[in-house]
Amino acid sequence: MKLRDPSLLRQAALVGGEWIEARPGAAIEVRNPATGDLVGLVPRLGAAETTRAIAEAEVAQKAWAARTAGERASILRKWFGLMMENQDDLGLILTLEQGKPLAEAKGEIAYGASFIEWFAEEARRVRGDVIPGHGRDKRIVVLKQPIGVVAAITPWNFPNAMIARKAGPALAAGCAMVLKPASQTPFSAIALAVLGARAGLPAGIFSVLTGSASEIGAVMTASPIVRKITFTGSTEVGAMLMQQSAPTIKKLGLELGGNAPFIVFDDADVDAAVAGALVAKFRNNGQTCVCANRIYVQDRVYEAFAEKLAVALSGLRTGNGQDDGVALGPLIDAKAVDKVEQ
Structure with a gap:
């Protein structure tokens, strides 16, 4: 399979308004988890580039916030349209670096x-409020204003949707975003930045930094310019980000690890329970924060449930996400395999 628009697979990071190309010897290799083939290289950036991106975001954000909600919404609508026009290419890039089946990636x-579209419309409806005061000569007026520069750290399991879900509301509200995508799946983020620039996002409003998570994250949390951190990932890293952000009193939005039992009671529709278990446990090959960690089944329906689940699982084909009929792609990397085996 080939991309219809090869420029979407750009081996570079966007720092403010400048694209920094990957250089062999100072780059991160991104490999297809199904085949081990090299997808491409991205720059190994660090503290200096992060500081620069944050500084440029601070400048760009003021002009972006000064635009009308309608102006921002128009650009976000264009971004949404470009994403849908390039759905096949974006899906292929996602499958190449993350492994999930192509149909699932396009989904x-x-x-x-849809997050970009929804928040583009919500941007027009950010309204304040007037609240009855506690005295005759008091009037309480609530104004909603953009918080400023937002830093985002996103995971590899949904390398497109988790970015859109964070960038959509931030940009709609008039904020700027500095993004650190997962090193396993940076090309989905980079492709979004390419399309964002085509849609008209101003330089500095949406940066994509690839490289050392510890270096980039440390600058994000320490910077007084960054007023919010949004993170999806493990509870351990979330706790660390909270601790590092305390001295600058940042707001945080943390979506951390799940712990989900799947419970089948003896009055359940067993066929429906099996279908639900397949979705709950095997979506994205089990690599989501809301996947079932364990299954509890009451005694009276245990045998029937186990038998039907085994039959259903036997029909799931595992393989390269680009191949027809594949339901389960690979695990993301060797560490994920080791975790399952343990």
Whole structure:
């Protein structure tokens, strides 16, 4: 399979308004988890580039916030449209670097684009409020204003949708965003930045930094310019980000690890329970924060449930996400395999 628009697979990071190309010897390799083939290289950036991106975001954000909600909404609508026009290419890029089946990847593109579309419209409806005061000579007026520069750290399991879900509301509200995508799946983020520039996002409003998570994250949390951190990932890293952000009193939005039992009671529709278990446990090959960690089944329906589940699982084909009929792609990397085996 080939991309219809090869420029979407750009081996570079966007720092403010400048694209920094990957250089062999100072780059991160991104490999297809199904085949081990090299997808491409991205720059190994660090503290200096992060500081620069934040500084440029601070400048750009003021002009972006000064635009009308309608102006911002118009650009976000164009971004949404470009995402949907390039759904096939974005889905292929996602499958190449993350491994999920192509149909599932294309579904994620539409899902991610829907956040951009929704928040583009919500941007027009950010209204304040007038609240009755506690005295005759008091009037309380609530104004909603953009918080400023937002730093985002996103995971590899939904490398398009998790970015769109964070960038959509931030940009609609008039904020700027500095993004650190997962090193396993940076090309989905970079492709979104390419399309964002085509849609008219001003330089500095949406940066994509690839490289050392510890270096980039440390600058994000320490910077007084960054007023909010949004993170999806493990509870351990979320706790660390909270601790590092405390001295600058940042707002945080943390979506952390799940712990989900799947429970089948003896009055359940067993066929429906099996279908639900397949979705709950095996979506994205089990690599989501809301996947079932364990299954509890009451005694009276245990045998029937186990038998039907085994039959259903036997029909799921595992393989390269680009191949027809594949329901389960690979795990993301060797560490994920080791975790399952343990």
